[in-house]
């Protein structure tokens with residue numbers, strides 16, 4: 001029916017969510033559905049997670065949150081990616097909960113809330129060493145600013161880890177200690193937030209319980225992948241499985257003679273008489289351009305090499321060893337066929353990227369089809 005499509009199992013996403021809830025002990029699990037639910041379709045995924053009992057969902061920005069509200073999602077929505085002044089009204093209009101990253105933007109929000117005569121719950125983010133978003137103000141100053149609030153209520157205190165899956169690094173320990181110290185000082189300053197959170201997929205998957213606090217924010221693991229560890233990692237404690245398969249049709253199979261070029265800039269030449277399948281997905285669909293000459297897909301139930309350049313709309317694969325492949329057949333870019341498996345982690349390794357990039361990069365032209 002389609003040239004290229006993704007089959008997404010909402011049941012698998014529900015099972016992954018359940019596995020993460022078990023791993024989280026008593027902590028609230030706030031699945032992250034930003035970036036179109038890592039390519040899986042934010043509305044469909046959010047609906048299912050809400051039906052499975054998710055009380056919180058994480059998004060990056062106000063537009064993502066508003067899109068979920070317009071689709072009827074009622075769960076709390078945490079907007080984690082910072083905001084500019086023009087996005088503030090959307091928090092009130094759509095009942096979103098912003099993460100506030102600086103004392104200046106806290107004041108700005110308080111001012112808007114006052115002008116609107118409305119209350120708003122917020123979470124405050126501390127930069128405990130990542131050096132990206134989050135306030136670096138001393139805890140006493142943060143406590144003072146929070147105590148002074150009239151319209152806003154600080155419901156959560158959070159931070160974000162820079163090296164959560166790197167077990168050679170001391171950074172996580174340092175950030176955890178800085179976070180704990182700041183929480184103590186905030187409490188001493190009269191600020192007690194109901195929700196405290198810093199853990200993402202990696203701490204949850206590797207069982208780093210000291211980082212769980214009262215809420216955890218897994219993204220990648222909801223979709224079936226555990227961030228790859230560096231160094232002496234503990235055992236993976238959650239069983240999650242990929243929820244998305246990505247397919248495309250063979251448009252044409254052609255015989256090329258030994259020495260003949262294939263694709264842009266003749267980057268590849270047949271070393272022998274070869275059969276080349278032209279497949280209907282390219283970099284505009286999210287096939288990494290860096291896959292040229294290094295990637296693989298499944299055709300005819302086995303892994304075959306991507307040869308030549310990745311084009312905008314097409315890739316070319318060598319199916320000499322899969323003689324049954326014909327025009328109209330389905331090729332699996334991500335997924336499994338018979339014994340052959342090709343995951344987003346595999347594709348990421350081949351393309352020199354990370355699984356996040358592969359999943360978030362699946363383009364708009366790839367039709368999302370929901371299967372059980």
Ligand SMILES: *Cc1c(COP(=O)(O)O)cnc(C)c1O
Nearest residue numbers: 032080160200201217218219220
């Ligand atoms: C994206 C994001 C997450 C989810 O991270 P994963 O590694 O995908 O689990 C959690 N928290 C924040 C603030 C994020 O931006």
